[in-house]
Every structure is written in C-alpha cells, then in structure tokens.
Amino acid sequence: MKPKLYQEDTIAAIGTPLGKGAIGVIKISGESALSILKKIFRPFKPREQFESHKLYYGFIVDPKSERIIDEVLAVYMKKPKTYTREDVVEIYAHSGYYILKKILELVFWAGARPAEPGEFTLRAYLNGRIDLSQAEAIQELVSAKTETALNLALNTLLGKLSEKVNTLRNELLEILVLVESAIDFPEEDIEIMEPQKLSKKIKEKILPTIETLIKNYEEGKIYKEGINLVIAGKPNVGKSSLMNVLLKEERAIVTPIPGTTRDFLEEEATIEGLPVKLIDTAGLRETEDIVEKIGVERAKKKLKEADLILFLVDVSETPSEEDFKIYQEVKKFPHLVVLNKIDVQPNYLKEWKEKLSKWDVDEFLEISVKENINLDVLSKKIFEKITSEKKAEVPEVVPNLRQKIALENAREYLLNTLKELEKPNPLPELVAIEVRSAISSLSEIIGEVTTEDLLTQIFSTFCIGK
Ligand SMILES: Nc1nc2c(ncn2[C@@H]2O[C@H](COP(=O)(O)OP(=O)(O)OP(=O)(O)O)[C@@H](O)[C@H]2O)c(=O)[nH]1
C-alpha cells in the first residue's frame, strides 16, 4: 500500500535555476505526462506515438492559438525506468525567465499541478526506486562544495550506507526469529534462544559496525559541513591580507592604518579540500572608538565559534603586551601561531621566537603574505591541525546527523538487549522488545519505518524541481 503522502496526480516544475542560460528544463511526472506533452508540443515531424526515452525536436505552442512559444527538445520516458518511476516528460527549452514560466503555465493548463519542493525525489522514494538515505544523498550531492563531500554523497547515493544498514537489520532479524521461537515454545526452555551465542554476535559483530558508523559521522562531518577558521590578532598584523590570499580574492579592505577592519567578514573557501568558513576579524585592542569597540567585542565572540584560530603577529614589530594579552584569550581554543611579515628587513623574528618559548608556544609558522612565503605550508598546516584535532580521516560512508541519531538509538537498544541476555534467566519477551526497537531505529535510516512529519521535514529542504 502506498503511504498517505503519495498522490496520483501529475506534477511539474522548472528543474534548472531561473535566469538566462543555454537551456532550461521543465520536468513533468505522473499519469498525464504524455497527454500533456501531446497537447502543447508539436514535433517537427508530426506523429501520433512517442517512443519512450527518445529525444524529439519540435515546438511548444499555445494550443489555443497554435502560436509558437519556443523551439525545444522533448523526451517522454515511460515508467518504470525513470527518476520517479512514473511516466516522465522533460522539455529542454531556451532558458529565460519568461519563456520557462510561459511553458510551465501551459503545462499546468494541460493538467499538471505545481510540484512541492523535493516532490520528484519524494516520489522516487515512495515508489521504491531509492531509499531515504539515498534521497538525502541527492541533496548532499547538489550542495557538495568539495571533491570529498561529493564522493561521500555519491557513496551514499550508490547505496553503501543502505547496504551496511540492511546487513545489520538482517542479522538482527535472525536474532529476533530465534528469540521469538523461545517465546512461542517456552517448554523447549531458554536454551533454544542460546543467550550466550546471541550476546556474542551482538557484541562482536553488530555493535562494532554501529560504533564505526557513529564514529564516521564525527570524523567525516567536517568534510561535509566544513569548519570555522578565524583569523585574529592585533590591528595591522595582516589579517585581512591573509584572508584575501586564502580566498584568492580581494575581499577585505587592506590599509596600513591600524583598525581598518571594524566588523568581522565571513566567506566560504576551500583549503586542501576542506570546506572552510573564513572569518576575518577586527584587530583586538583597547579602543575608545564606539564602532571599533563593537567590532572588537564581535571578534572575541568569533573566537569561541572557531574550529581553529590563526593567531597572527607581526615580526616587523617587537612582541608587545597587547600580543600577549590576545594570546591568553586565543590559547583557550584550538589555534595556530603565525608570524607574518618575515619579508621585512631587519625584523624581530629572533625576539619573537624567544618570547614564544616563554609563552610555552612550541608550534608556530613563519610567513609573508606580501611575498607569498610559506603560504602553501600554512594551508597544509591548517588541514593537519583540523584533521588531527578532530581525528578526521575520510571514511567511506558518513551518515548525516539524523542517521547518526538513529544509529545511537539502535546502539542503546542493543546495550539493553545485552543486559537482559546476560542475566541468569533472560526473558525472551524483553529481549524481543529491545531487538525489535533496534531494528526499527535502523529502519528509520533507510526510511523503511518513517512518519509523514519526518518526510515533510526532509523533502521540504529540497528545491522545487528536485
Ligand atoms: N611587508 C609586509 N607587509 C604586509 C604583509 N602582510 C600585510 N602587510 C601590510 O600590513 C598592513 C596591514 O594589513 P591588513 O591586512 O590590513 O592588516 P589587519 O590585520 O587586517 O589590520 P586591521 O584590520 O587594522 O586589524 C597593510 O599595509 C599590508 O599591506 C607582509 O607579509 N609583509
């Protein structure tokens, strides 16, 4: 039986970003897809029948007047070998806001209704072409900003997470069969359940797989979600200059005047394949300037949100009390000390090194933003710091937060199962309840067990036309 969310009607939407472009695609899915196409499309060579999965050249017309709206390519794809497993029509038109809107209006007039966000993918899921984890992977695939994030999304889309979850579920189902036979035939006594064997299987096989997946979430998270990298330090040490080179763009204003940056700036960048939110901050100092004061307060707040702070100092000047004070703040968080302006001659590098050793700093990096010295080393160092700090390796499959929570719930139920199994006289009824709950938690990951609310929540984050 189809879940309640499933609707039989035909949906349509523009599947490409709105605006001027080479092509814009209109997608139609449902029973009336073909009849809609026939109403508004005139193939160059007139025909009655459309062969499935074949591209036709022709014109979109307004059937009321037969006036041509656009010159297009169109395809009819008969179910089930389609994205939604329903009949699908796609029209490849010229992309312009007005053209696409006009064609879409005709499609609605001919019998479709506007698709909700994510509704095509929802139908693919409800019709059993993909499971819920794969549907979510489609969203991750589109929003991937780096190669690694893309690969992780692809692995899930290709079913690697589903495979692991299904294996776990099958193993638990086997256990459940045994436990339930112990309930059905109590006279056979508890031995039929073989509690020790079951608990061994859970401990040695099932739980470790679940643990690994949970760990993968923590380790792989930064590749998907990225990190906050905050550049902090005294005024005029070169923070905004560093921001710009890391961004490869002249984003922040740079001047020789201390106090140039007064508010923080945030920009997305990629460093060694890691998605990074770069945050340039106002130089930290005591100031009477009201605007700058607010900037300094904001900069201090940003320190707390950082996954890594680049603490920048200027070796063309001697170490100061101000630097020391800032370092006392910075060192409470993950950080890297960076000595900038080593190109300036003469400089105070020697004094700085002595000072740093007094401050118990054993790791630092010398760079020059201006002369591009050691900036590649800095990128590598940032990557190393983040990945060792977070113990991040790139696992093959990385669950998302929702899936991780389901895994944690499954783990909890299995720990309860073990507790019962390890009692002198375990009650098969209690064991069965816990195992069933564990199975149901795992089923949530792939959407075997789900609620309308959850589906709405997941698919509403998709864009219209996906
Ligand atoms: N010689 C030299 N000058 C640099 C270097 N990096 C930055 N500067 C100069 O230092 C001055 C200040 O640079 P900014 O990037 O504005 O410094 P900031 O830390 O953002 O300063 P505030 O926004 O005022 O806190 C500018 O004149 C830069 O050109 C460097 O590696 N070598």
Ligand SMILES: [Mg+2]
């Ligand atoms: Mg600045």
